[in-house]
Amino acid sequence: xxxxxxxxxxxxxxxxxxxxxxxxxxxxxxxxxxxxxxxxxxxxxxxxxxxxxxxxxxxxxxxxxxxxxxxxxxxxxxxxxxxxxxxxxxxxxxxxxxxxxxxxxxxxxxxxxxxxxxxxxxxxxxxxxxxxxxxxxxxxxxxxxxxxxxxxxxxxxxxxxxxxxxxxxxxxxxxxxxxxxxxxxxxxxxxxxxxxxxxxxxxxxxxxxxxxxxxxxxxxxxxxxxxxxxxxxxxxxxxxxxxxxxxxx
Amino acid sequence: xxxxxxxxxxxxxxxxxxxxxxxxxxxxxxxxxxxxxxxxxxxxxxxxxxxxxxxxxxxxxxxxxxxxxxxxxxxxxxxxxxxxxxxxxxxxxxxxxxxxxxxxxxxxxxxxxxxxxxxxxxxxxxxxxxxxxxxxxxxxxxxxxxxxxxxxxxxxxxxxxxxxxxxxxxxxxxxxxxxxxxxxxxxxxxxxxxxxxxxxxxxxxxxxxxxxxxxxxxxxxxxxxxxxxxxxxxxxxxxxxxxxxxxxxxxxxxxxxxxxxxxxxxxxxxxxxxxxxxxxxxxxxxxxxxxxxxxxxxxxxxxxxxxxxxxxxxxx
Ligand SMILES: Cc1cc2nc3c(=O)[nH]c(=O)nc-3n(C[C@H](O)[C@H](O)[C@H](O)COP(=O)(O)OP(=O)(O)OC[C@H]3O[C@@H](n4cnc5c(N)ncnc54)[C@H](O)[C@@H]3O)c2cc1C
Numbered sequence: 001x002x003x004x005x006x007x008x009x010x011x012x013x014x015x016x017x018x019x020x021x022x023x024x025x026x027x028x029x030x031x032x033x034x035x036x037x038x039x040x041x042x043x044x045x046x047x048x049x050x051x052x053x054x055x056x057x058x059x060x061x062x063x064x065x066x067x068x069x070x071x072x073x074x075x076x077x078x079x080x081x082x083x084x085x086x087x088x089x090x091x092x093x094x095x096x097x098x099x100x101x102x103x104x105x106x107x108x109x110x111x112x113x114x115x116x117x118x119x120x121x122x123x124x125x126x127x128x129x130x131x132x133x134x135x136x137x138x139x140x141x142x143x144x145x146x147x148x149x150x151x152x153x154x155x156x157x158x159x160x161x162x163x164x165x166x167x168x169x170x171x172x173x174x175x176x177x178x179x180x181x182x183x184x185x186x187x188x189x190x191x192x193x194x195x196x197x198x199x200x201x202x203x204x205x206x207x208x209x210x211x212x213x214x215x216x217x218x219x220x221x222x223x224x225x226x227x228x229x230x231x232x233x234x235x236x237x238x239x240x241x242x243x244x245x246x247x248x249x
Numbered sequence: 250x251x252x253x254x255x256x257x258x259x260x261x262x263x264x265x266x267x268x269x270x271x272x273x274x275x276x277x278x279x280x281x282x283x284x285x286x287x288x289x290x291x292x293x294x295x296x297x298x299x300x301x302x303x304x305x306x307x308x309x310x311x312x313x314x315x316x317x318x319x320x321x322x323x324x325x326x327x328x329x330x331x332x333x334x335x336x337x338x339x340x341x342x343x344x345x346x347x348x349x350x351x352x353x354x355x356x357x358x359x360x361x362x363x364x365x366x367x368x369x370x371x372x373x374x375x376x377x378x379x380x381x382x383x384x385x386x387x388x389x390x391x392x393x394x395x396x397x398x399x400x401x402x403x404x405x406x407x408x409x410x411x412x413x414x415x416x417x418x419x420x421x422x423x424x425x426x427x428x429x430x431x432x433x434x435x436x437x438x439x440x441x442x443x444x445x446x447x448x449x450x451x452x453x454x455x456x457x458x459x460x461x462x463x464x465x466x467x468x469x470x471x472x473x474x475x476x477x478x479x480x481x482x483x484x485x486x487x488x489x490x491x492x493x494x495x496x497x498x499x500x501x502x503x504x505x506x507x508x509x510x511x512x513x514x515x516x517x518x519x520x521x522x523x524x525x526x527x528x529x530x531x532x533x534x535x536x537x538x539x540x541x542x543x544x545x546x547x548x549x550x551x552x553x554x555x556x557x558x559x560x561x562x563x564x565x
Contacts (some may be wrong), residue, residue: 009366013514017380093358094359125345126359129350133349133351134354136443144488152425157342159343159489160497161487169425205293214387223379223382224519226539235554238544239562246542248523
């Protein structure tokens with residue numbers, strides 16, 4: 001079974017971002033970039049399915065600027081077999097990415113597509129659901145357990161009230177939640193080996209899709225800053241403050 | 250042109266998040282229609298029909314809708330949606346799961362997790378775990394939005410009843426999808442996103458058993474329990490207790506963070522709380538930068554003392 005995994009390059013989760021002073025966006029200069037953590041979980045899941053003999057090939061894809069290729073190299077080092085980069089200078093928005101992924105799915109014919117549930121930059125949480133809709137496939141979103149059987153999968157989803165288990169026939173789209181697995185690190189030999197793996201670069205025109213964003217960002221601002229309060233030294237003082245100053249108990 | 254609000258419910262009651270979306274909907278100054286989809290919706294339809302500013306309630310009933318599976322809902326919504334200019338749902342796991350699927354079929358972008366509606370086509374939403382706020386506008390004819398429930402007051406019940414109209418169920422195009430089961434976390438305590446007090450524990454609690462210390466205080470205060478990702482990953486508490494960028498967003502009157510360092514991802518889910526208390530042994534923990542009241546020390550002595558002394562306070 002072939003699996004397609006989508007990866008996005010984002011500012012590393014450990015970085016506190018800064019807004020440019022003219023309010024036009026986020027300051028990217030000199031900032032560490034990484035694979036979106038949920039996408040690492042997606043890659044790891046695919047690699048584990050391959051190790052179990054369930055997946056036969058893993059194709060990692062990314063849509064975006066040239067620098068995405070670094071993330072795809074990492075995906076290859078983590079165990080993907082092949083990479084496809086769809087190069088675009090447009091800001092990548094979920095609907096357009098979903099359309100590009102649909103075109104890639106039609107070209108590659110995977111049985112399963114695994115994506116992260118959200119990218120930690122725009123925090124949209126849309127692309128997997130949109131892709132499933134466009135393909136007319138079932139979706140298993142926010143998944144913390146994935147069981148692949150012959151022609152169907154069983155997924156456990158993290159939902160507001162607890163956990164939900166669904167069964168769906170393949171082909172299907174799955175989006176990962178944090179508890180699905182703990183991704184491995186790329187080892188040096190695997191990073192070296194990744195350099196030999198097939199790497200395809202496509203222009204957006206090749207797929208015949210329009211990646212022009214539908215949403216326009218008018219401005220980006222820092223949120224109002226919360227003031228640090230005081231430190232109390234005893235529990236009695238804390239209770240007194242909560243009762244008489246904050247009046248919340 | 251009107252607005253369609255997709256209500257979240259569990260066949261018994263309307264989810265409180267829906268009422269926050271209703272408040273957000275009022276900002277558009279257009280007629281508001283609510284759609285209730287499920288297997289047996291009389292009760293919840295009645296409930297929402299009495300809310301102020303609801304002009305009409307659509308009801309769609311079918312067995313296939315009993316578990317709110319998006320694949321079974323979208324064809325109906327797609328047909329109905331074409332008559333609307335604005336479509337709103339809460340940015341809960343219900344709305345996040347469903348709405349992008351609908352937006353894609355309508356071939357329009359979705360605007361996620363909106364916290365402010367400036368006008369009919371100007372919306373503010375947090376990005377980067379809330380470390381930046383983007384003001385966005387959409388070029389699409391239909392605006393599809395999920396709304397962050399904690400950013401809006403809950404709408405009030407009125408006295409007039411809005412008309413209720415049946416809408417026919419349109420069968421799904423997806424086959425081979427079955428609901429197996431739902432494992433619900435205990436419902437003894439107030440729901441996390443709706444509680445006025447939240448007591449949250451982090452890795453500092455060290456074990457599932459030690460979480461009893463959090464439970465004692467929470468139960469005394471009638472509070473909900475939250476957690477950091479680290480506490481959930483370690484299996485101290487169920488997944489749906491996670492507060493943060495990729496978990497639940499809460500904004501209670503009082504948030505007590507115990508043994509939580511205050512990573513950006515955690516702050517994203519609680520920094521809009523009215524009053525924040527932090528208990529942490531590390532005086533430099535970032536949680537203190539957002540806490541109104543911090544107390545530096547060992548949670549294993551502070552927490553029991555706090556619970557014991559609160560007990561006396563609450564008695565008086
Ligand atoms: C993609 C992604 C998404 C994420 N999403 C979320 C999210 O939604 N929510 C979230 O919370 N995190 C999230 N995280 C994780 C986040 O980055 C932090 O790792 C996590 O919040 C840390 O949890 P913690 O504060 O419990 O643990 P730690 O950071 O380990 O902090 C434990 C704290 O407990 C204190 N402590 C220890 N022992 C005691 C004691 N005896 N008495 C008093 N204090 C004590 C320590 O001083 C320390 O400050 C995410 C991370 C990633 C990469």
